[in-house]
Every structure is written in C-alpha cells, then in structure tokens.
Amino acid sequence: MERNNLKINLLFAKRLRCQAEKTALRLTQLAKQPIALLSTEHSAVNAITQISETKGESNDSPIDILEKSQYLFNANQVASIGVPFVKIKQHKHLRIGMFSAVNLDHIKTPYDEVFNQAPYTRLVLEYGGGFSIGWQWKRMEIETGLSYNHKAYKPILNPVYYGNINSDYKVEGIKDIELNTFQIPLHLRYDWLRKGVWQVYGLGGAAIHVATQANYDVASVRASALNVKANPSVSGQQIILSPTQLNRFEQEAKPSPPQSNKLNQKQFPDGWMNGGTFNENNYYTLNIGLGVEHYLDSRWSLFLQPTYKKHLGLFDKGIGPNFDRISTLEILIGAKVGL
Numbered sequence: 001m002e003r004n005n006l007k008i009n010l011l012f013a014k015r016l017r018c019q020a021e022k023t024a025l026r027l028t029q030l031a032k033q034p035i036a037l038l039s040t041e042h043s044a045v046n047a048i049t050q051i052s053e054t055k056g057e058s059n060d061s062p063i064d065i066l067e068k069s070q071y072l073f074n075a076n077q078v079a080s081i082g083v084p085f086v087k088i089k090q091h092k093h094l095r096i097g098m099f100s101a102v103n104l105d106h107i108k109t110p111y112d113e114v115f116n117q118a119p120y121t122r123l124v125l126e127y128g129g130g131f132s133i134g135w136q137w138k139r140m141e142i143e144t145g146l147s148y149n150h151k152a153y154k155p156i157l158n159p160v161y162y163g164n165i166n167s168d169y170k171v172e173g174i175k176d177i178e179l180n181t182f183q184i185p186l187h188l189r190y191d192w193l194r195k196g197v198w199q200v201y202g203l204g205g206a207a208i209h210v211a212t213q214a215n216y217d218v219a220s221v222r223a224s225a226l227n228v229k230a231n232p233s234v235s236g237q238q239i240i241l242s243p244t245q246l247n248r249f250e251q252e253a254k255p256s257p258p259q260s261n262k263l264n265q266k267q268f269p270d271g272w273m274n275g276g277t278f279n280e281n282n283y284y285t286l287n288i289g290l291g292v293e294h295y296l297d298s299r300w301s302l303f304l305q306p307t308y309k310k311h312l313g314l315f316d317k318g319i320g321p322n323f324d325r326i327s328t329l330e331i332l333i334g335a336k337v338g339l
Contacts, residue, residue: 095141097132097303099334106327107153108311110318114265115158115238124153132336134189141189143203151179155322157246161223161231161239162260169230171239172220172260175253177320180213180271185287197295204288207309209326211281213271216321218263219253236261266321283316283326285309293336305332 103126111119130147155174163169187205194200223230226245241249258264270276289307296302311325318325 093136094339095132095134095136095336096339097134097145097334097336099129099132099147099303099305099332101128101130101147101149101333102126102331103128103149104329105151105153106329108325108327109155109322110325112158112322114262117156117158120156122153124151126151128330130183134336136338139191139194141191143187143189144185147183147185149181149183149209149328151177151181151326153177155324157241157249158262159239159241159246159249160237160260160262161228161234162236163223164235165230165232169223169228169235170220170259171223171226171228171241171249171253172218172256172258172263173249173253174216174263174321175219175250175255176215176217177322177324178215178217179211179319181209181211183207183209183285187287187289189291199293199295201291201293202289203291203305203307206312207285207287209283209285210278211271211276211319212273214269214274214276214281214320216268217255218258218268219249220256220259221249221253225252238262268321279316281319283319284312284314285327286312289330291332299338301336303332303334303336306330307332 105124105126106121107124108121109117109119111117126149128147128149130145132143132145134141134143154176157173157175159171159173161169161171185205185207187203189201189203191199191201226241226248228239228241228245258266258268267280269280272278272281287307287309289305291303291305293301293303307330309328309330311327313325317323
C-alpha cells in the first residue's frame with residue numbers, strides 16, 4: 001500500500017514538473033509578443049508552489065490537483081499571473097474615438113480703443129463633444145478629428161447714451177456674446193508608459209477654431225427706465241451707470257441693432273455659416289496635453305485626457321467685436337476602438 005502511494009506521488013511530482021517547464025516556456029514566448037501584461041515564469045512557479053501546499057489541506061487526489069493546475073496554466077489568463085490578459089494591437093492600425101468635453105475658457109479682451117477700456121480677463125465654464133481619428137504605429141499616433149464647443153460670456157458693459165429730445169434718449173451696449181465653434185486639431189501622441197491594460201501618454205499639436213454661428217447681443221433701453229436724466233450734451237457718448245442701473249439694464253434692455261456712433265465703430269461679424277467670412281471667424285491654438293487610457297479588450301478602450309489650448313495671436317487679432325483671445329483647459333472623456 002505504501003509502495004503504491006509512493007509511486008502515485010512520484011508520478012504526480014514528475015507530471016507537475018513537466019507541466020511547469022512547459023508553462024514557463026510558454027510564458028517566455030508570450031513575453032516576446034506585443035501583449036498588455038505578462039509575468040515571468042517566476043509567477044508560474046509560485047502558483048505551482050501554492051497549489052502543492054494546499055494538497056494537504058484538501059481531500060483532492062494528486063491527479064485532481066494536477067488537473068486543476070493544468071487548467072490554470074492552459075488558460076494563460078489569470079490566477080497565476082494575477083491580472084487580466086489583454087492582447088493590445090501594436091502594429092499599424094486605424095483608431096476611431098468619440099468623446100464629450102468640459103472646457104474652462106480663459107478669455108482675454110485686449111485694450112478697447114473705442115471705449116478706452118483697459119484689458120481684462122474672465123473664466124467661463126463651457127461644454128462640447130466630438131470624434132477623433134488616428135493612425136497608430138507602435139508607441140506613436142497621429143490624430144485629428146472634429147469637435148463642437150459652445151461658448152457664451154458677458155463682456156464688460158460700456159453703456160452709450162444716445163438720441164434726441166424728439167426720439168427719446170436711450171442707453172445701449174453689448175450685453176452678451178455667444179459662439180458656436182468647431183475645431184480641427186492635429187496632434188502627435190506618444191505612449192510613454194504602459195502597464196498592463198493601462199497606458200499614460202502625452203500629446204502636442206495645434207488646432208484651428210471656427211465660429212460657425214455668432215450672436216452678439218446688442219441691447220438698448222429707454223434712459224428714463226434707468227433714471228438717467230435727459231442731457232443732449234452727452235448724446236453719443238459713453239456714460240457711467242451705478243450698480244443698480246446696470247442690474248436694471250440687464251433685466252430690461254431688449255436686443256436692437258447698434259445705433260450710436262460708438263458701437264457703429266465696431267464690427268459684429270456673422271458666423272461663417274451665416275454669411276460671415278472665414279478670416280473674421282477663426283482663431284488658432286497651440287495644444288499640449290496628457291492622457292490615461294484603459295483597454296477593455298484588444299480593440300476597445302476608455303480614456304481621460306486634459307489638454308491646454310493656448311491662443312496664438314500670430315495669425316489673427318482675436319474673435320468678435322472686442323477681438324477676444326480664447327485659451328482653453330479642456331478635459332475629454334470618451335472611448336476609442338481600433339479597426
């Protein structure tokens with residue numbers, strides 16, 4: 001009886017050793033392939049040791065334990081390696097992405113010669129979304145696409161008093177600015193850290209932004225509604241309103257075409273799709289960003305990508321009647337698929 005048990009144990013040890021050698025060789029071969037994450041043969045040996053140690057703690061026969069170990073290593077996925085097995089494409093291939101965007105716009109308005117207004121800035125939270133298309137080769141990827149961004153903000157109000165005693169006096173000013181813009185980027189991406197199904201990358205490039213629709217809300221209200229006394233001597237001139245009068249202007253002023261000489265010195269270009277020219281509705285940015293990507297399988301992945309877009313004043317003065325210069329911190333959240 002003891003001799004039979006000894007033979008069984010020797011057979012079990014021999015087969016287990018043979019299986020371990022085959023598994024170690026297989027893992028070594030897989031490690032040379034472009035896969036997401038594999039351990040060395042050391043992980044396989046550790047797994048065999050753990051299985052062997054549990055032999056005395058269960059009622060399984062040596063053959064049962066051996067069959068479990070064979071299933072474990074033949075799966076190549078898992079317990080002995082400790083992480084999901086995802087084979088990620090590393091050869092040349094096309095990738096398509098879709099994303100939503102949260103934008104923090106930093107809007108800088110330069111000195112206004114018409115109103116003698118000093119430069120000022122403001123921060124505005126906006127939104128957008130779009131798609132991307134990229135060509136990946138090893139760790140490099142060149143990417144472009146198309147995205148939509150909505151921008152709405154309030155400039156500093158410079159009210160103008162105009163009219164005459166016959167037509168009544170009014171106060172007018174630029175109340176709101178709203179832009180619907182599309183951008184086309186061109187980025188070069190580099191995956192500088194790969195750890196299993198996770199990748200961390202950096203990118204740089206540039207983008208062109210075009211306002212396809214532009215609404216510049218010029219509004220006016222009767223001067224008497226703001227408790228501004230009639231004064232023909234200041235007609236056509238900029239006036240100063242108290243905070244109470246400014247609040248009332250926001251509430252009661254109605255859209256109207258510019259009437260005063262001051263506002264008629266400014267240009268209010270229509271959006272590119274509404275009859276405006278391309279040159280007066282575009283601006284350029286220099287882009288730099290970082291990203292994190294998580295692969296779900298060999299094709300699909302999710303990504304998070306913050307990107308800073310700095311306005312370039314080399315090719316344009318700015319956009320809108322105040323020549324606003326818009327820089328943006330953009331956070332993209334989306335998915336990509338390899339074709």
